[in-house]
Amino acid sequence: MTATARSAPGTGPRNGAPVTAPARPRRRLRSGALVPWGFVGPFLALFVLCFVLPILYAVYQSLIQVRRHGLFGEEGRETVFAGFANYARALGQETFVDSIGRVLLFGVVQVPVMLGLALVLALLLESASAKWPGFFRALYFMPYGVPGVVASLLWGFLYVPGLSPIVDVAGTVGLEPDLLGPDAVLWSIANIITWLFVGYNMLILVAQLKTIPGELYESARIDGAGPIQTAWHVQLPLIRPALVLTTIFSIIGTLQLFAEPQILAAFTVNIDSAYTPNMAAYNSAFTDNDYNVAAAQSVIVALTAFVLSFGFLWLVNRKDRQR
Amino acid sequence: MTTTDVRKGGAASARRRTTGRGTATGAPTRSRILVTAILAVAAVYFLVPVYWVFVAATKTTSDLFDSFGFGPGEEFVLFSNIGEVLTHNGGIFWRWTLNSLVYSVFGALLATLLAAAAGYALAKYRFRGRELVFGMVLGGVLVPAAATALPLYLLFSQIGLANTYWAVLLPSLISPFGLYLCRIYADASVPDSIVESARLEGAGEGRVFLTLGLRMMAPALVTVFLFQMVGIWNNYFLPLVMLADEDLYPITLGLVTWQSYQGRDIEMYMRVVTGSMLSVIPLVIAIIVLQRYWRGGMTAGAVKG
Numbered sequence: 062m063t064a065t066a067r068s069a070p071g072t073g074p075r076n077g078a079p080v081t082a083p084a085r086p087r088r089r090l091r092s093g094a095l096v097p098w099g100f101v102g103p104f105l106a107l108f109v110l111c112f113v114l115p116i117l118y119a120v121y122q123s124l125i126q127v128r129r130h131g132l133f134g135e136e137g138r139e140t141v142f143a144g145f146a147n148y149a150r151a152l153g154q155e156t157f158v159d160s161i162g163r164v165l166l167f168g169v170v171q172v173p174v175m176l177g178l179a180l181v182l183a184l185l186l187e188s189a190s191a192k193w194p195g196f197f198r199a200l201y202f203m204p205y206g207v208p209g210v211v212a213s214l215l216w217g218f219l220y221v222p223g224l225s226p227i228v229d230v231a232g233t234v235g236l237e238p239d240l241l242g243p244d245a246v247l248w249s250i251a252n253i254i255t256w257l258f259v260g261y262n263m264l265i266l267v268a269q270l271k272t273i274p275g276e277l278y279e280s281a282r283i284d285g286a287g288p289i290q291t292a293w294h295v296q297l298p299l300i301r302p303a304l305v306l307t308t309i310f311s312i313i314g315t316l317q318l319f320a321e322p323q324i325l326a327a328f329t330v331n332i333d334s335a336y337t338p339n340m341a342a343y344n345s346a347f348t349d350n351d352y353n354v355a356a357a358q359s360v361i362v363a364l365t366a367f368v369l370s371f372g373f374l375w376l377v378n379r380k381d382r383q384r
Numbered sequence: 385m386t387t388t389d390v391r392k393g394g395a396a397s398a399r400r401r402t403t404g405r406g407t408a409t410g411a412p413t414r415s416r417i418l419v420t421a422i423l424a425v426a427a428v429y430f431l432v433p434v435y436w437v438f439v440a441a442t443k444t445t446s447d448l449f450d451s452f453g454f455g456p457g458e459e460f461v462l463f464s465n466i467g468e469v470l471t472h473n474g475g476i477f478w479r480w481t482l483n484s485l486v487y488s489v490f491g492a493l494l495a496t497l498l499a500a501a502a503g504y505a506l507a508k509y510r511f512r513g514r515e516l517v518f519g520m521v522l523g524g525v526l527v528p529a530a531a532t533a534l535p536l537y538l539l540f541s542q543i544g545l546a547n548t549y550w551a552v553l554l555p556s557l558i559s560p561f562g563l564y565l566c567r568i569y570a571d572a573s574v575p576d577s578i579v580e581s582a583r584l585e586g587a588g589e590g591r592v593f594l595t596l597g598l599r600m601m602a603p604a605l606v607t608v609f610l611f612q613m614v615g616i617w618n619n620y621f622l623p624l625v626m627l628a629d630e631d632l633y634p635i636t637l638g639l640v641t642w643q644s645y646q647g648r649d650i651e652m653y654m655r656v657v658t659g660s661m662l663s664v665i666p667l668v669i670a671i672i673v674l675q676r677y678w679r680g681g682m683t684a685g686a687v688k689g
Contacts, residue, residue, distance in 0.1 A: 096589045100505030101517060104498040104563065111555040112524045112532060119535035182426060190412070190419040197423045199675045201430055206667035208618040210636040211660045214643060215433040218440070218657070219453070226436065226453025256430065264675075288415075309526070317530040320620040320636075327643055339530045343625070346534055355534055363531040370526050 116363070122356035123147050147357035151345075156335040157358060161365065163247065164337055168315040171251040176307055178255065179262035184292050186263075187270045198267065202260035209257060213324035216253045221328050241329035253321050258314070262307045269303035270296060305377055309370045316366045319343070338362045434664065441465055441661040445654050465658040472655055477662075479631060480638035484617055486549070487634055491556035492613035496605050499559050503566025504597045508579060518567065524560040530621050537625045551626035552634070556616045562608035569604035570597065606677045610670075617667055635663045 126143040130136040151157055182201060186194045204212065219225050220240040231238050240249050273296060281291045297304075319339040326332035334348065335341035338358060346355035436453055442465070447457030469477050506518055536555060540546040545554070574597055582592045598605070620636045627633060630641065639659050646652045 094511060097505040097509035097511045097514070099589075100501040100509075100593065104502035104521075104558070105517060107498065107554065107558050108521060108524065108560075111536060111558050112527060112560075113520075115532040115535035115539055116527065118539055119531070122535065122538065178426075182423070185419050185423060188419060190416045191423060192416065192420040197427060199672045200427050202675055203434070203668050203671055204430055206614060206618075206671035207434075207664055208620065208636045208667075210618075210620045210640055211663055212433065214639065214656060214660050215437050219433060219436060224449060224453065229452060256433070260430070313526060313528055317528040317621075319530055324640065324643070327646070339621070342534060346537075352534075352538060356538075359531045359534050363528055366528050366531075367526060 119356045119359050119363075122353055123360050126353055143353070147353045148361070151354050151357040151361060154335070154341070156333070157338065157341045160335050160338045160341050161361075164315055164318055167247060167251060167318070168312060170248075171254060172308065172311045172315060174251075175255045175259055176262055176304065176311065179259050179266055179307070180304070182259065183263045183266035183270060184296065186267060187296075188288060190288075198264070202264055204257050204259075205261045207257065209253075209320040210324055212253055212257050213321045216249070216256070217325050217328045220249055220325075241325070241331060243331045246325065246329060246331045250318070250321050250325060253325075254314075254318075258311070262311070265303050265307055266300055269300040273299050301377075305374070308373060312369050312373065313366045316362055316369070338365075434668070437657060437661045437664065441654075441658045443654075445650060448653060448657065462658075465654055466662065469655050469658045469662060476630065477635075477638065477659060480633050480635045481663075483549075483632060484634040484636075487552050487556060487619075487623075488613045488617040491553050491616045492609050495557045495559045495562060495612045496609040498557055499562030499566045499608055500598060500601055500605055501593065503563050503568075504570045504574070504593055504601065506563075506567045507570035508574065508576070508597070518563075521560045521563050524558075525564070533622050533625045540626065546626055547628045547632065549632060552619075552623050552632075555622060556612070556619070559608060559612050559615075562612060565604050565608055566601060569601050573604075574600045603677070606674075610674060610677060614667060614671070635659075639663065 124143060124145075124147070125140050126146065127138055127140055129138050182197075185191055186198055191197070207215075219227050222228050222239070222241075225240070228238060228240070239245055277295055277299075278291065281295050286294065317339055318337040322332050322336045323340060326334075326336070334344045339362060342355045342358035342362065345351050345358060349355075439454060439456065440448060442460050442462040443451065443457035444459050444461050447459065451457040502517075502521075506514055533555075537546055537551075540551050545551050578596060578600075579592055582596055583589075587595070617634075618636065619634070620640070623632075623634050623637045624640075627637065630638070633641070639656060642652055642656050642659060646656060
């Protein structure tokens with residue numbers, strides 16, 4: 062709607078232009094220079110409002126402090142430039158630093174496990190040995206349609222002793238797993254994330270596997286390669302772009318962890334209000350009402366995501382060049 | 385099946401022969417059973433929580449705690465549970481469902497249109513700043529959505545948008561991934577020559593886009609729409625930050641509110657369980673039915689990516 066309405070100013074004059082327009086492409090005309098901006102404009106305006114401005118605003122907020130004068134601020138407030146004081150305070154909170162360490166540990170274990178699983182399932186589904194691949198593919202992708210909140214509620218019920226049939230079953234063989242215990246709970250969260258996103262990542266990998274030309278399989282066969290060698294030497298190198306893409310999405314997703322631990326926190330005391338960096342930022346903003354530290358924490362999360370994504374890309378590209 | 389079949393058929397038959405050659409004669413059947421068994425085990429893992437919630441939603445509160453989770457309870461009270469969810473607190477669950485639908489369907493439709501228009505322009509026009517726009521938006525893919533939600537709330541509360549429908553809708557209208565996909569798809573599937581001839585016939589730029597561009601980009605648009613719709617439907621952090629009024633909540637936020645009452649009111653457990661089940665049904669059906677559309681567009685993205 063908006064797109065067409067906004068593009069009208071750009072297109073209007075040309076509609077009125079004589080039909081005997083020159084055969085040269087119209088976009089080279091001067092007045093045509095505005096046309097693409099008519100198309101891009103609405104998207105760009107919202108992008109600036111919802112991405113660029115908040116980022117700039119967060120950076121600004123993270124660099125200032127509000128000083129209140131008088132006991133309740135009744136003698137006025139002033140905004141002062143604080144340099145990196147908010148960052149120092151954010152990083153001075155032991156819980157915040159711990160939360161970063163926690164999601165990094167989480168990512169180092171969970172991302173490879175999830176993508177490994179996605180890769181194995183994608184390769185099996187695309188192998189000739191798979192029966193009903195369409196059925197299984199749809200089924201594996203199904204959790205992607207379950208909101209993280211609902212998935213956490215469901216798995217939460219499956220973790221809670223007294224309610225959980227999983228704990229009941231384990232009990233019959235003499236095990237007493239404490240799935241919400243202080244050490245286990247992080248991996249219980251990892252299980253929820255894995256459950257939610259294996260199918261999604263698998264689908265991206267399957268999509269790229271389908272682009273591999275049949276002749277390559279043929280020549281691998283002539284060279285005497287078995288299925289595992291074919292996977293390793295033909296399929297894996299050719300779906301590298303998809304693997305890189307899914308890894309980067311997963312790194313960013315891991316740093317943003319919020320809903321799943323927050324929901325599980327209602328089931329256990331072992332998840333505190335600053336369990337992940339995002340929970341810490343949310344807590345700073347809405348419990349402590351300290352937006353400046355919250356902004357600093359948000360910027361730190363975003364920067365970490367950037368550094369890790371680009372670090373990963375750099376590592377991948379460097380390996381490429383060495384080959 | 386011959387190797388001159390479509391790509392997949394060719395590959396499949398090639399691999400089938402591979403398995404037959406390298407090992408004993410029984411191998412294809414054996415590997416077929418093994419692979420299918422692994423796939424079935426994985427399927428069980430993905431089904432367990434969904435199966436559990438469908439079983440649990442048929443139980444009474446006491447059965448929920450006392451009976452075996454994967455088995456039936458003493459009584460079958462699914463329909464009274466559903467009735468309880470739909471009528472509790474003046475039928476607010478309906479309201480949340482409607483909100484979720486408005487946010488996700490309306491938001492995804494507009495987001496798709498915006499991404500289509502911008503992606504089309506980036507693919508079909510050469511203009512100053514084109515690569516800058518594209519690069520900036522791609523950078524947006526890497527920015528954690530949760531990192532922008534907090535400052536966005538501060539911004540929106542200053543211009544009076546916080547705690548309104550717009551607070552959730554506006555940020556949902558932007559899909560950097562959608563723009564990326566639309567540009568790549570328009571590049572590959574909307575030929576310059578057709579655009580040119582439409583122009584020569586006197587069609588305005590806007591009409592060329594609406595009548596030709598949109599239609600030729602349709603497969604990518606379906607993908608963008610579906611991804612955006614699921615993304616908005618599943619979103620939790622943004623509405624949590626933006627909304628204070630329960631009447632504006634999407635289902636996700638509503639269920640969490642109910643969950644927070646669980647400690648005080650044990651009856652709440654069944655409402656959370658049954659509400660979860662109800663909220664799972666529409667998107668799971670949509671995903672399974674529409675799953676093939678997910679492929680088409682993503683392939684285009686992955687090939688160039």
